[in-house]
Amino acid sequence: MVKAGRILAAGGLFLLAMGAARAEQDIDTGDTAWVLISAALVMLMTPGLGLFYAGMVRAKNVLGTLMHSFTMVALVGVAWVLWGYSLAFGGDGALIGSLEWIGLRGVTGDPGPYADNIPHLAFMTFQGMFAIITPALISGAFAERMRFGAFLLFMLLWSTFVYSPICHWVWGSGGWLGGLGALDFAGGTVVHISSGIAALACALMLGRRKHLGSEEMAPHNLTMTIIGTALLWFGWFGFNAGSALAADGLAASAFVVTNTAAASAALSWMLVETLHRRRSTALGAASGAVAGLVAITPAAGFVGPVSAVVIGFVVSFLSYGAILLKGRLGYDDALDVVAVHFVGGAWGALATGLFASLAINDGGANGLFFGGGLALLGRQFVGVAATAAFSLIASLIILLLVRVFIPLRVTDEDETIGLDLSQHGEMGYNLEAV
Amino acid sequence: MVKAGRILAAGGLFLLAMGAARAEQDIDTGDTAWVLISAALVMLMTPGLGLFYAGMVRAKNVLGTLMHSFTMVALVGVAWVLWGYSLAFGGDGALIGSLEWIGLRGVTGDPGPYADNIPHLAFMTFQGMFAIITPALISGAFAERMRFGAFLLFMLLWSTFVYSPICHWVWGSGGWLGGLGALDFAGGTVVHISSGIAALACALMLGRRKHLGSEEMAPHNLTMTIIGTALLWFGWFGFNAGSALAADGLAASAFVVTNTAAASAALSWMLVETLHRRRSTALGAASGAVAGLVAITPAAGFVGPVSAVVIGFVVSFLSYGAILLKGRLGYDDALDVVAVHFVGGAWGALATGLFASLAINDGGANGLFFGGGLALLGRQFVGVAATAAFSLIASLIILLLVRVFIPLRVTDEDETIGLDLSQHGEMGYNLEAV
Amino acid sequence: MVKAGRILAAGGLFLLAMGAARAEQDIDTGDTAWVLISAALVMLMTPGLGLFYAGMVRAKNVLGTLMHSFTMVALVGVAWVLWGYSLAFGGDGALIGSLEWIGLRGVTGDPGPYADNIPHLAFMTFQGMFAIITPALISGAFAERMRFGAFLLFMLLWSTFVYSPICHWVWGSGGWLGGLGALDFAGGTVVHISSGIAALACALMLGRRKHLGSEEMAPHNLTMTIIGTALLWFGWFGFNAGSALAADGLAASAFVVTNTAAASAALSWMLVETLHRRRSTALGAASGAVAGLVAITPAAGFVGPVSAVVIGFVVSFLSYGAILLKGRLGYDDALDVVAVHFVGGAWGALATGLFASLAINDGGANGLFFGGGLALLGRQFVGVAATAAFSLIASLIILLLVRVFIPLRVTDEDETIGLDLSQHGEMGYNLEAV
Amino acid sequence: MIKIEAIIRPNKLDDVKAALDALGVQGMTVSHVMGSGKQRGRTQHYRGQEYVVNLLDKIKLETVVSDAEADSVVKAITKAAATGEIGDGKVFLSRIDNAVRIRTGEEGDGAIR
Amino acid sequence: MIKIEAIIRPNKLDDVKAALDALGVQGMTVSHVMGSGKQRGRTQHYRGQEYVVNLLDKIKLETVVSDAEADSVVKAITKAAATGEIGDGKVFLSRIDNAVRIRTGEEGDGAIR
Amino acid sequence: MIKIEAIIRPNKLDDVKAALDALGVQGMTVSHVMGSGKQRGRTQHYRGQEYVVNLLDKIKLETVVSDAEADSVVKAITKAAATGEIGDGKVFLSRIDNAVRIRTGEEGDGAIR
């Protein structure tokens, strides 16, 4: 798959546009500023996700849920530097990277092979933030019941053996999915489908929360969820528009469709709620916004604003439907990762095959609705299917493996007491102490 | 009115300074990075405003209040792309834009007519964030009692028939107020006066909250208000310094006076409180900071730092006085939008006529205190008066119109229960669930 | 000490790399965008710090604690513009700046003497954000018991007579510590050691909180502390990578080690907790992240990513140990400023003497582990010792002086009631009002 | 002495307090409780799922009064707290054997006025 | 009338409510309290410091019933709230002299059903 | 059995608990309440508007003890909770007809120790 026009076009057209006075290996300060701030924005998304999730759980699990995101910044933050980046982007293999950049050996402030306009380290850290948030996304599935030690081990393995390979397939030099020519601007497959389907594996393996259905499990603090949504939306500009790897017209275009799809999906989620339940909720508006951001992610650099309105509008119906379906199927994906990230990501990847247009990005392709026929749509489908299949199976294997060493679930008593006290010996709130 | 030096100077002086090697239609990556991140910053202000407001209401209305801001990002986010931008910036009319850019037809990643150094889409989305926050500002006036459906309809109409025209008058090509030569760097009239006076219309039309005065209506969570203030202040750097539309000395100057005026006004609000009530409050420091940010908005690119200290220092006395006056006049502008945004914005616009200096921005003018006489002050006054008069009348008409279809207020019972349960079927906090 | 390579290299190598077409006094838009957004990021750190601290106090002191940070943005924000910047960066003295830039006279949108690639005002405001956060850091030491008036007076004096001089020593033109050739990339001495040791002075002078040890003083809202940590981490990218004063490879390198050290320290704090208490906590992960950010601050532009892993890993053991020691020594540094900022900052400064490498920054030096021998380590030690000694003594003198005019502590009754009601006449939360 | 315990609607607290004030009864203790009874809760929706909350926010107001005052206090509360709609709440009366004012050690009726 | 006051584990509230429902007892008032007794609290750690919290979250459920019902209600609560582990809580019974339904002014047994 | 209900200052809870501990009384139930009485509230200011809050934070501590213990428990509470300033609170005593330990079904005095 082709990430941004940047990567492919790096040796060609773009440089000309940069002005003749710029030497080939020069760093562009504007592009670098944009990629660095984008990396910072994407970093902020992970604690933002923590807030988004933590607001939805019961108060006794608020810190445990925040930790599911926060510790990913720490754990994957270190692992990515030590080996993850090299496995994802090193070498030229079809299936996985190499160990050539282990410990970032040779990755410096000079431009690297993936972008000649920014420091290699900037590209590395921008990518690292994607590697951090992806496993954190999964954690919504097993909220309120996973043992902390098992969680850490699962995530370390998943990041290494699922994320890095898929990332290499799609964006790494020589990666087989990238070679196919399907499009994934900012991580529809790499980030959302991979995590969304891993969430299904987790929900199935961990089982349902105790008393689900009988006890009330209403979100304990939706204001926290709204704050998280705001930070996610804000950070997503870095996620999508930063994926242009340059501060150019393509970045602006990705920025605009990102905002538009999120806005459209927030509205349509409110609409579907009103149709179903006669009221539109704050949680619904937030959920819609996130679903819209997920859906536009693979398409961001390839579609125009009116297409973004449609992509966003449709995703809420699909994700909302998937949530209702979950109720019927009976698995406990506590915070609806499957419905939002897998369903939303798959829709976005396929929608790219419908709405992509060379008028938006001449490094992309035309989708079905813009005269491109079914070719791109087919390639998009292969991307979705391959990513989902691999991530589902590999996640199940890793969970089985972890279970050999540590039980996946907390004890019943600890689940009753909550993760905060049982796993961390803390309480989120002591609002009434003297 | 002249927005930034950028707009007017776009064809002239500025290009020379950019270096000869840059072709005339080239995008500057540094400027683009700055405008894109500024757009992201301004986007963040709207949920920040939601937090600022929501912390001040009672807990039973917290989500309803957050929704008043959050849904603006969604609703205006889509409307701006589909028609709002075109109505505000398309064509050359004196009173309103055109439909030429409807659905962003022709608005691309290449530079547009308003800024030759950045993608047209970047200019569009930066402006879109202003269009989003402006109606959200109004919502503080009718907090805790407006029906959600009526709210949405009012906002859609207001954005289309009040914001877009005023924006065109001031910043659009051919706009009559811009033609006069008054100065509004970042939206004193377009954003703050227009919304601040619309707030008065809403407060008058909706009437007072039940039991105002008899029941205690203390802010339910001032920590939320402080978080919101922090995000507003942070985002305002994009609002004001981003309005330079370039990462240059003018942007730096606007950045500095923004911070300085906010800081000065926070101090002076604490002072006036201490004089009046013998204590300075956190809500006061926050209110002062926001008032200072409002006041410096029109002046940001035209005044120096010491002037900013004065502008900020004075605004708190004016806004605080307006709040006390509200108590006497008896209208229920629940969260003091009139006092902060209309009074603060009007003071800022007039202060620009006092403190503007060609030494700061040679695309501006000299104010009264810098040897410019009364000319600029007079033009500023016309800007304030015209904007306020139009917005007040148009807002009243729209409210009357909306009322034909949907009652503006919730029922008494729903007001007692709160917006969260009655309008959205949710509760903000479930802190004590098991 | 040498701040960034930027400052020293300003006249030399760097300009060549910028491309020949750029005139010597031209502003680079990419660098300017980066420094402006970095300044905004650092601004956000101060309210972020307020949240970090306020989550740890009891609910009755939450606003008082937020005010300790928030009012610094206001107070120092104004003082820096009026005289602080001039005292820190004006003139060529060895010990203190001059009054030449008082009220920012002569500080404009053109480049200044400290950086020729960005507006002087951008440099000024970026530095101003450091001046704002430094005193705010101290406030954790005297949380829950300092009188608000005494607090304001102390901070104004400390900023003027401690921060500005130390800042001049290290980064100011002619400053004696800078002349020595020790390294402080982003403020290990200027920010963290100066504030960390001042915190000790405050803890000693104010005495212990009433009932410390007998009453439970558990953090009232750790979710707030986590939000604060997220904002600190996010903002720290501006703090450290912005200190490159350019959007270049050095900035990217500083960015990467910042994230890496924070991640590593969060993990190692969780480890040391697990070793000590068999559980890792959310407060621990947050504390570790902040300690790691502190430790990497002086080293950020001089060390590589693997060194950052080590620097971060070690700091948690040192800071955690210092917290345990505090329990033994009996002073009440309420929120552990000494352990995190003084100990972490001192370790970071010395670690720079161990891990610095010319391969990372040829404007720096080689540390002990990279073939540089003990020379740099010795210079680093002088920097730590001189800063700590001066700040400790000067802080004590200022406290004694303030005490002449205003008692430092609130009355016993006010301490029981809490700062929010007693100092500000407000309450943070009214969650259960009707 | 009689303990009067009233479960009332949260938004009636101010009115009840005013009514007691008018009788010269100032001492009272108030707490947030949740009540279930005939009154139906509002349904909430979270991501399409329905929650019927059948514990509703109520205020419990307790005041210990002398036997002589009890009757008029109950009347005042009942009048001030009533809306006529289901959910207005109850007043319960029970006997208190003794009361002590902590500050002074006074006992009996003297402790509660 | 008898007031039955039960201190129970928070996570047993739903079971107890169901048991009372089965008896036709719907009126009750519930509040969040903290209890101390034989049950030991979990220790918490904040930056290496240990806090033993010996006040544990409990639910207080109060329901006023007619004398005739009291026995079966106590039994139902006791059965539904028991886990057999220390900390299950207590039920206290005391006499209520009168009850008034605020909405209607009804008194006595008629007020509580 | 006697129910002892004490309304005390929040910051006196630790002292009172220690005093009860000294008497061997460990079982108790504590809740956050708001009290009104002679003590005046602090005024609050929000944007220049004044709020006089006349409901002040208090702690309600309930413990059911045997008739024999009641006197010493009341004395201990009164002593530990007193500051001598207005607002120290009250202790109320009332009769409990029976107590049941949910865990074991024990009744009477045996249920409360």
Ligand SMILES: Nc1ncnc2c1ncn2[C@@H]1O[C@H](COP(=O)(O)OP(=O)(O)O)[C@@H](O)[C@H]1O
């Ligand atoms: N038998 C009871 N014991 C204790 N509290 C009760 C009882 N019955 C009702 N309540 C309290 O009174 C409140 C109102 O009761 P409800 O039956 O809804 O309305 P009404 O009192 O108007 O008939 C309930 O929410 C509950 O708190």
Ligand SMILES: Nc1ncnc2c1ncn2[C@@H]1O[C@H](COP(=O)(O)OP(=O)(O)O)[C@@H](O)[C@H]1O
């Ligand atoms: N004498 C008492 N008076 C009032 N409440 C009590 C008393 N003893 C126990 N409780 C309440 O009952 C709860 C459970 O008591 P505990 O002794 O821990 O377990 P158990 O009831 O199983 O023996 C306590 O947390 C407290 O709320």
Ligand SMILES: Nc1ncnc2c1ncn2[C@@H]1O[C@H](COP(=O)(O)OP(=O)(O)O)[C@@H](O)[C@H]1O
């Ligand atoms: N008659 C009463 N019934 C119930 N609670 C009371 C009564 N009088 C006082 N209280 C409680 O006792 C607290 C202290 O009473 P107050 O009159 O302020 O001081 P003091 O007890 O020192 O005279 C009040 O806040 C309230 O909670």
